[in-house]
Amino acid sequence: MNAPAYNFAYLDEQTKRMIRRAILKAIAIPGYQVPFASREMPMPYGWGTGGVQVTAAILGPQDVLKVIDQGSDDTTNAISIRKFFGKTAGVATTTATSDATVIQTRHRIPEAPLHAGQVLVYQVPIPEPLRFLEPRETETRRMHALGEYGLMHVKLYEDIARFGHIATSYAYPVKVNARYVMDPSPTPKFDNPKMDNCPALQLFGAGREKRIYAIPPHTHVVSLDFEDHPFTRYRFDAPCALCGAGDSYLDEIVTDDKGGRMFVCSDTDYCESRQLIGHRGSESAAPHEERTHG
Amino acid sequence: MTTVTELHAGFADKVLSAQSTFRSVMDAMTRPGSVQRVTAAAGTPAGMMRGAAAIALTLFDHDTPIWLDAAMSATPDVAKWLNFHASAPVVAVSSIASFALVGDAKNLPALDRFAFGSNEYPDRSTTLILQVESLTQGPTFEMRGPGIDGTTLLQATLQPRDLFQRLTINEALFPRGIDVVLVHDDLIVAIPRTTRLVASGA
Amino acid sequence: MYVAVKGGERAIENAHRLLAHERRGDRDVPELSLAQIAEQLSLGVDRVMTEGSLYDRELAALAIKQARGDLIEAIFLVRAFRATLPRFGATEPVNTGEMQVRRRISSTFKDIPGGQILGPTFDYTHRLLDPQLADGFVPEQPATSEAAQAATPRVTDILGRDGLIESSPAADADTPVGDLTREPLSFPADRDLRLQNLARADEGFLLALGYSSQRGYGRNHPFAGEIRFGEVEVEFFAEDVSFAVPLGSIALTECQMVNQFKGSATEAPCFTRGYGLAFGQSERKTMSMALVDRSLRARELGEEVIAPAQDEEFVMSHSDNVQATGFVEHLKLPHYVDFQSELGLLRKLRKEFAEANEAPDMQEAAE
Numbered sequence: 004m005n006a007p008a009y010n011f012a013y014l015d016e017q018t019k020r021m022i023r024r025a026i027l028k029a030i031a032i033p034g035y036q037v038p039f040a041s042r043e044m045p046m047p048y049g050w051g052t053g054g055v056q057v058t059a060a061i062l063g064p065q066d067v068l069k070v071i072d073q074g075s076d077d078t079t080n081a082i083s084i085r086k087f088f089g090k091t092a093g094v095a096t097t098t099a100t101s102d103a104t105v106i107q108t109r110h111r112i113p114e115a116p117l118h119a120g121q122v123l124v125y126q127v128p129i130p131e132p133l134r135f136l137e138p139r140e141t142e143t144r145r146m147h148a149l150g151e152y153g154l155m156h157v158k159l160y161e162d163i164a165r166f167g168h169i170a171t172s173y174a175y176p177v178k179v180n181a182r183y184v185m186d187p188s189p190t191p192k193f194d195n196p197k198m199d200n201c202p203a204l205q206l207f208g209a210g211r212e213k214r215i216y217a218i219p220p221h222t223h224v225v226s227l228d229f230e231d232h233p234f235t236r237y238r239f240d241a242p243c244a245l246c247g248a249g250d251s252y253l254d255e256i257v258t259d260d261k262g263g264r265m266f267v268c269s270d271t272d273y274c275e276s277r278q279l280i281g282h283r284g285s286e287s288a289a290p291h292e293e294r295t296h297g
Numbered sequence: 298m299t300t301v302t303e304l305h306a307g308f309a310d311k312v313l314s315a316q317s318t319f320r321s322v323m324d325a326m327t328r329p330g331s332v333q334r335v336t337a338a339a340g341t342p343a344g345m346m347r348g349a350a351a352i353a354l355t356l357f358d359h360d361t362p363i364w365l366d367a368a369m370s371a372t373p374d375v376a377k378w379l380n381f382h383a384s385a386p387v388v389a390v391s392s393i394a395s396f397a398l399v400g401d402a403k404n405l406p407a408l409d410r411f412a413f414g415s416n417e418y419p420d421r422s423t424t425l426i427l428q429v430e431s432l433t434q435g436p437t438f439e440m441r442g443p444g445i446d447g448t449t450l451l452q453a454t455l456q457p458r459d460l461f462q463r464l465t466i467n468e469a470l471f472p473r474g475i476d477v478v479l480v481h482d483d484l485i486v487a488i489p490r491t492t493r494l495v496a497s498g499a
Numbered sequence: 500m501y502v503a504v505k506g507g508e509r510a511i512e513n514a515h516r517l518l519a520h521e522r523r524g525d526r527d528v529p530e531l532s533l534a535q536i537a538e539q540l541s542l543g544v545d546r547v548m549t550e551g552s553l554y555d556r557e558l559a560a561l562a563i564k565q566a567r568g569d570l571i572e573a574i575f576l577v578r579a580f581r582a583t584l585p586r587f588g589a590t591e592p593v594n595t596g597e598m599q600v601r602r603r604i605s606s607t608f609k610d611i612p613g614g615q616i617l618g619p620t621f622d623y624t625h626r627l628l629d630p631q632l633a634d635g636f637v638p639e640q641p642a643t644s645e646a647a648q649a650a651t652p653r654v655t656d657i658l659g660r661d662g663l664i665e666s667s668p669a670a671d672a673d674t675p676v677g678d679l680t681r682e683p684l685s686f687p688a689d690r691d692l693r694l695q696n697l698a699r700a701d702e703g704f705l706l707a708l709g710y711s712s713q714r715g716y717g718r719n720h721p722f723a724g725e726i727r728f729g730e731v732e733v734e735f736f737a738e739d740v741s742f743a744v745p746l747g748s749i750a751l752t753e754c755q756m757v758n759q760f761k762g763s764a765t766e767a768p769c770f771t772r773g774y775g776l777a778f779g780q781s782e783r784k785t786m787s788m789a790l791v792d793r794s795l796r797a798r799e800l801g802e803e804v805i806a807p808a809q810d811e812e813f814v815m816s817h818s819d820n821v822q823a824t825g826f827v828e829h830l831k832l833p834h835y836v837d838f839q840s841e842l843g844l845l846r847k848l849r850k851e852f853a854e855a856n857e858a859p860d861m862q863e864a865a866e
Contacts, residue, residue: 009583010312010583011312011313011316013583015583015585016311016312016315017358017586018582019315019316019319020315020355020356020357020358021358021360023319023323023355023356024356024361024395025420026323027322027323027326027356027424027476028420028422028476029420030323030326030327030444030489031326031474031476031489031490031491032419032420032472032474032490032491033443033491035419035420035472037420038418038420038683038684038685039683040679040680040681040682040683041683042582042680043575043578043579043581043582043821044579044582045579047575047821047824047825047828047829048821048822048824048825048826048829049825049826049827049828049829049832050825050829050832052825060319061316061319061320061323062316063313063316063317063320064313072832072833073833073834073835073836074836077506077507078507078833079507079510079511080832080833081507082507082508082511083511086508109832110834110836110837111836119328128826128829139812140686140812140816141686141687141812144417145417147417148415148416148417149416166848167848167851168844168847168848170844170848172837172840172841172843172844173836173837173840173841174837180443180491182471182472183472189834189837190836191836191837191839191840192840193840202446204323204327211822211825211826213683213684218443219326219327219328219443219444219491220327220328220443220444220446221443221444221445221446221447222443222444223443237840237843237844238843239839239843252836252839253839254835254836254839255835255839255842269836269839360681360682418685
């Protein structure tokens with residue numbers, strides 16, 4: 004039987020070259036979705052294969068990798084991807100946002116400000132922001148070519164007419180460098196402002212849809228809105244029950260079946276770092292205490 | 298027929314050298330105007346600088362048609378080396394090239410001889426790799442654009458002298474356009490199509 | 500006091516252990532061998548090889564065993580392995596006209612040169628569950644006779660000699676056949692890429708699309724010109740020795756549909772074709788593929804595109820079961836961050852709705 008032997012960071016060199024060329028074009032044309040010949044990965048499409056391919060193409064032995072899903076380092080998919088790179092590339096991994104050189108994420112941008120030299124790799128399910136307005140690739144490609152985004156504004160305006168608000172709470176479309184309308188991946192719109200003028204490089208990989216796109220550092224990223232209905236962030240109006248943070252995006256934890264709720268940071272590293280330096284919330288446990296869960 | 302021993306070497310460690318060179322190029326493209334160093338060692342055929350050779354070994358393969366200027370094709374060395382180490386086809390028509398390797402940038406052909414991509418597929422453009430006189434000394438160029446926090450300064454001796462004037466077509470063409478990687482020895486600087494010259498001086 | 504859930508890594512490891520245990524099933528029951536799967540579940544192996552795009556019976560059998568019989572999971576395992584294989588080049592085109600046929604039928608002629616050969620088929624079995632098969636059944640040896648010396652030309656070639664059917668597109672050495680596993684797909688896609696997509700496509704998806712075309716959603720009046728199954732030689736052109744080296748033979752099923760004629764002011768009417776090809780014995784797959792291939796030629800043949808089976812973007816974007824299952828099943832992954840964002844918006848909208856509807860009552864009460 005042909006026993007498999009795998010390359011550094013899993014991908015073969017030919018595939019890495021193809022992805023690397025696509026990444027360079029993506030950086031040169033901010034917000035434009037570069038087609039690439041996405042490979043079958045040993046994890047399912049839709050589970051981060053685009054992000055994994057981008058990470059595999061850039062990762063080197065000197066890198067320190069952080070992987071988060073929903074803001075947490077400890078969700079099962081984040082663990083699974085981190086283990087994959089630990090095994091195939093032997094890179095150092097971390098949960099500390101500031102220590103990481105490459106951060107692969109699904110659905111969140113870390114709360115701690117990113118710094119120059121870091122790369123944030125987003126896993127993207129549907130890269131085309133116009134896809135749910137126009138299912139045809141041939142049509143959406145033409146709209147991007149002409150910079151013709153009226154359809155998107157009509158959709159947002161219809162929301163306002165119907166609900167009094169723009170009824171998009173995540174994957175909220177942005178305009179990059181005053182040219183391309185771009186899907187930020189399904190991050191909550193709370194995170195949108197973090198993309199603007201960010202010192203880190205942001206790379207987006209969509210494996211199943213075979214697209215890579217990028218936002219270079221210090222690039223203008225604007226959430227689409229209207230003068231009389233400006234873009235607003237949303238976070239539940241409460242401090243984190245564990246660290247007391249009043250500026251972080253919160254997860255809602257259902258604590259019983261009688262309407263009990265509590266709100267804690269979705270970014271676990273941010274929350275734990277704050278607890279380490281003494282910040283406390285209403286439900287604080289001693290930080291980093293090992294507990295078993297039945 | 299050329300035997301393998303007559304050819305200059307490729308990377309000693311293909312996987313890690315390509316990775317570190319790519320990161321230098323990615324960093325250069327990410328922060329236009331910044332000077333990055335290529336550390337991976339490779340053989341250099343006659344007329345090719347270390348940085349250009351490392352980039353070729355990192356990004357070229359049989360899917361990337363390569364155009365060589367007169368200086369690069371003065372001897373068959375470069376083409377043979379590219380063919381052996383990268384299986385990259387050398388083409389005579391610059392407008393279908395994925396990359397153009399320019400050894401004598403003074404005589405760079407008009408930019409419209411290269412591919413700009415289309416509005417639907419602006420990525421289908423030629424990336425120019427220009428070998429220049431210096432990336433640390435010479436006149437200063439002040440630039441702005443994505444990747445640059447405000448403005449940045451590059452001190453360089455560029456060929457052709459009017460390179461930035463020529464690159465102003467990128468502004469009108471966008472999203473079509475030409476991305477440039479400047480090379481001197483093992484130093485590289487990228488000027489993607491979004492970068493604009495603010496001022497230049499001695 | 501609340502402590503965030505930890506221990507995902509342990510959970511994953513334990514889940515994998517439990518999965519391995521369940522895969523094995525009752526340990527008093529003998530374990531399946533790969534040879535048993537390859538020999539006795541051979542049509543499943545054929546499907547995994549076809550949609551997995553890798554001709555290796557042993558690996559396909561391993562994938563089926565590992566996937567506990569879930570063929571889409573097995574196809575995924577084979578695809579992921581295939582993606583890591585070095586690529587040496589493309590073989591010479593196989594010549595199905597010289598196939599060692601084990602089965603070959605045509606519905607368009609009563610008899611054909613080389614004869615109709617029924618071969619191993621479910622076609623005229625009565626679908627009655629056979630209790631004999633439950634345990635220890637030893638079938639009779641198959642009936643045999645001398646191999647026929649007569650050639651078995653393809654039915655479409657016979658029609659082609661009289662110009663009654665369009666000719667197959669000629670191979671062109673200057674335009675290599677595309678490969679959607681190596682280049683990103685863009686639309687419109689040429690027939691080479693469409694056929695590659697269909698060959699890898701989910702059998703059930705193609706079956707439903709082909710069926711829909713028969714029921715009138717883009718009808719194209721097919722006849723099963725020929726279905727043949729057997730072994731063909733595979734050759735590889737080696738640069739070093741400058742000739743084609745035989746690599747061995749593989750089992751293939753080929754289906755050529757003959758579809759209602761077309762003509763134009765400049766071209767005489769003739770039959771058109773739909774083409775299907777798959778590894779092993781995969782008749783349902785190749786027939787469905789041929790129907791959909793013909794449907795997708797609508798644009799090329801000047802037919803109005805009105806039905807799903809004719810819409811190449813629709814068909815090609817949704818035909819791959821590895822992609823489809825990944826995206827459908829990714830809904831299992833946590834989405835609580837976005838859900839929280841939606842909850843926030845919904846609560847706000849409901850509050851505003853309630854306030855707007857209460858407002859008139861309040862006014863009345865005040866009066």
